[in-house]
Amino acid sequence: MAKISFHHSDGNVDVLDVDPGTSIMRAAVTNGVAGIVGECGGQAMCATCHVYVRPEYLDGLPEIGDDEEEMLDCTTEERDGERSRLGCQLKAGEAFDNIEVDLPASQI
Amino acid sequence: MTSEERIVIVGNGQAGIQLIDSLRREGFAGPVTVIGEEEHFPYQRPPLSKDYMSADKAASPLPLRAEKFFAENDVDSRLGVQVTSIDRSGHTVSLSDGSTLGYSKLVLATGAANRELTVPGAEASGIYGLRTLADAEAVQAQLEAAGTIVVIGAGFIGLEFAAAARKRGLAVTVLEYADRPMARALSPVTSAWFAEAHRGLGVDLRLGEGIASFATDDGGRVTAAVSTTGRAYPADLVLVGIGVIPRTELAEAAGLPVANGILVDSAMRTEDPDIFALGDCANYPSHHAETRTRLESVQNATDQARHTAKSILGRHGDAEHYRELPWFWSNQGDLRLQIAGIVQPGDETVLRGDPASGKFSVFCYRKGRLAAVESVNQPSDHMAARRLLAQERSLPPEQAADLAFDFKAYSKAAAAAA
Numbered sequence: 215m216a217k218i219s220f221h222h223s224d225g226n227v228d229v230l231d232v233d234p235g236t237s238i239m240r241a242a243v244t245n246g247v248a249g250i251v252g253e254c255g256g257q258a259m260c261a262t263c264h265v266y267v268r269p270e271y272l273d274g275l276p277e278i279g280d281d282e283e284e285m286l287d288c289t290t291e292e293r294d295g296e297r298s299r300l301g302c303q304l305k306a307g308e309a310f311d312n313i314e315v316d317l318p319a320s321q322i
Numbered sequence: 323m324t325s326e327e328r329i330v331i332v333g334n335g336q337a338g339i340q341l342i343d344s345l346r347r348e349g350f351a352g353p354v355t356v357i358g359e360e361e362h363f364p365y366q367r368p369p370l371s372k373d374y375m376s377a378d379k380a381a382s383p384l385p386l387r388a389e390k391f392f393a394e395n396d397v398d399s400r401l402g403v404q405v406t407s408i409d410r411s412g413h414t415v416s417l418s419d420g421s422t423l424g425y426s427k428l429v430l431a432t433g434a435a436n437r438e439l440t441v442p443g444a445e446a447s448g449i450y451g452l453r454t455l456a457d458a459e460a461v462q463a464q465l466e467a468a469g470t471i472v473v474i475g476a477g478f479i480g481l482e483f484a485a486a487a488r489k490r491g492l493a494v495t496v497l498e499y500a501d502r503p504m505a506r507a508l509s510p511v512t513s514a515w516f517a518e519a520h521r522g523l524g525v526d527l528r529l530g531e532g533i534a535s536f537a538t539d540d541g542g543r544v545t546a547a548v549s550t551t552g553r554a555y556p557a558d559l560v561l562v563g564i565g566v567i568p569r570t571e572l573a574e575a576a577g578l579p580v581a582n583g584i585l586v587d588s589a590m591r592t593e594d595p596d597i598f599a600l601g602d603c604a605n606y607p608s609h610h611a612e613t614r615t616r617l618e619s620v621q622n623a624t625d626q627a628r629h630t631a632k633s634i635l636g637r638h639g640d641a642e643h644y645r646e647l648p649w650f651w652s653n654q655g656d657l658r659l660q661i662a663g664i665v666q667p668g669d670e671t672v673l674r675g676d677p678a679s680g681k682f683s684v685f686c687y688r689k690g691r692l693a694a695v696e697s698v699n700q701p702s703d704h705m706a707a708r709r710l711l712a713q714e715r716s717l718p719p720e721q722a723a724d725l726a727f728d729f730k731a732y733s734k735a736a737a738a739a740a
């Protein structure tokens with residue numbers, strides 16, 4: 215089991231325990247974490263799964279791929295040069311075992 | 323609309339579910355009922371022909387929204403129930419469970435159904451379509467034991483499935499009646515590149531060869547697909563991907579105009595001011611295609627849902643006309659196709675990049691203006707094209723072809739100036 219903490223802009227936190235292989239997007243959509251839409255089903259095509267990874271968890275994340283790079287340029291809330299990632303591209307067990315992310319105020 | 327008035331949505335797919343979300347976001351607090359004939363909780367279709375077909379045992383369907391979304395948004399969701407008829411004058415719909423439901427506004431988000439083959443042997447077991455989670459579960463369950471697969475139709479879904487099956491090491495033949503894959507939606511250049519790429523992955527792609535019949539064993543299970551050339555291709559499993567037919571039956575029976583989809587205006591309203599239609603089932607006047615069209619894509623379903631919510635609630639102001647730029651993607655194994663705009667036959671094409679490199683874009687010009695861009699493994703061009711085309715801006719063909727020209731910066735400047 216891996217752990218994901220979603221910090222909402224109003225200060226609320228959702229904490230989920232997820233199986234290895236589960237992306238941040240899938241975890242959020244399956245469990246109804248508000249603020250993540252996942253409209254393209256995790257294909258790095260819609261940028262509605264944008265998250266800001268908290269700095270202490272940035273080490274160890276996989277590099278940003280070509281698709282992700284372009285989508286991050288089109289997020290609704292402004293991209294953060296360090297912390298912005300697509301939730302569909304970060305999977306438990308591969309990218310993290312424990313991670314905390316801040317959610318943008320809007321995805322669309 | 324007052325909060326006493328019920329909105330009834332037929333179909334809980336990509337369009338219907340987004341519509342609920344958008345109605346609530348727009349502040350509609352009144353009753354909403356959504357009716358879906360499938361037993362499954364609403365889920366996303368695109369992964370079904372891709373990730374879901376992988377050998378990964380953990381593959382599971384991705385919901386459109388979590389279960390609690392329906393409770394939190396006070397939505398009356400009925401699963402496994404079909405709407406069987408519409409009484410327009412009485413403002414009611416009849417359901418398969420025998421009940422009747424009144425509506426103030428009715429929305430048809432009924433999607434599409436797979437076109438079925440009628441050739442001899444088509445009713446054999448082992449032959450599948452791929453539209454629903456039930457279809458995908460049935461196919462996935464057979465893949466483990468299958469060795470040889472025949473796919474009928476080299477469209478998006480057929481080729482996505484073919485690539486996924488190749489990844490699992492299965493032998494795959496694709497029969498396509500036309501002389502090139504995805505002919506309906508792609509320029510000849512990109513289509514030809516995909517034909518070669520799939521062959522490179524080991525797919526036996528047979529162009530200009532349709533399906534004539536299926537051979538079966540004594541138990542009525544398919545053993546081979548016989549093509550129009552008379553050649554028999556052995557098959558443990560056949561996947562049919564020959565396109566879809568819009569689900570217009572309810573609208574038609576209710577006397578609403580239908581022609582390749584339920585006819586709607588640019589606000590997604592049918593001829594009846596209290597009935598709307600959107601997504602795969604709707605035929606709308608497309609601003610970008612400059613003609614009526616019916617699209618089958620996630621973008622189309624979700625953007626039309628956001629628009630329809632505003633139409634229902636009268637929130638458009640002076641932006642009644644739906645004019646979102648269509649875009650689409652199809653991931654075929656590791657081959658990434660992205661399309662911005664709508665490619666039409668006869669478009670003049672300009673190549674950016676070298677197809678031999680595996681990364682390129684095709685710029686499609688119509689009447690001298692940029693109308694669509696196809697990108698292969700080139701997400702930067704795709705996003706730049708989306709930005710530019712959404713502003714209805716063009717780009718001289720010489721610049722499109724010039725790799726030294728910074729297309730991304732150009733599109734960003736165009737978007738910023740808008």
Ligand SMILES: Cc1cc2nc3c(=O)[nH]c(=O)nc-3n(C[C@H](O)[C@H](O)[C@H](O)COP(=O)(O)OP(=O)(O)OC[C@H]3O[C@@H](n4cnc5c(N)ncnc54)[C@H](O)[C@@H]3O)c2cc1C
Nearest residue numbers: 333335336337359367368404405432433601602618619620
């Ligand atoms: C395998 C597959 C892969 C795809 N891949 C992509 C892709 O990569 N990219 C992309 O952009 N698009 C893709 N699509 C297309 C995309 O999924 C559709 O365009 C989208 O789902 C359309 O949404 P919709 O709500 O209009 O229709 P649907 O999602 O089909 O939903 C309609 C629902 O209404 C129900 N219904 C119909 N009639 C009734 C009735 N009378 N009573 C009750 N319920 C009813 C149906 O059972 C269905 O569940 C794919 C589709 C499939 C099948």
Ligand code: FES
Nearest residue numbers: 256258260261302
């Ligand atoms: S879910 Fe669409 S980009 Fe992540």
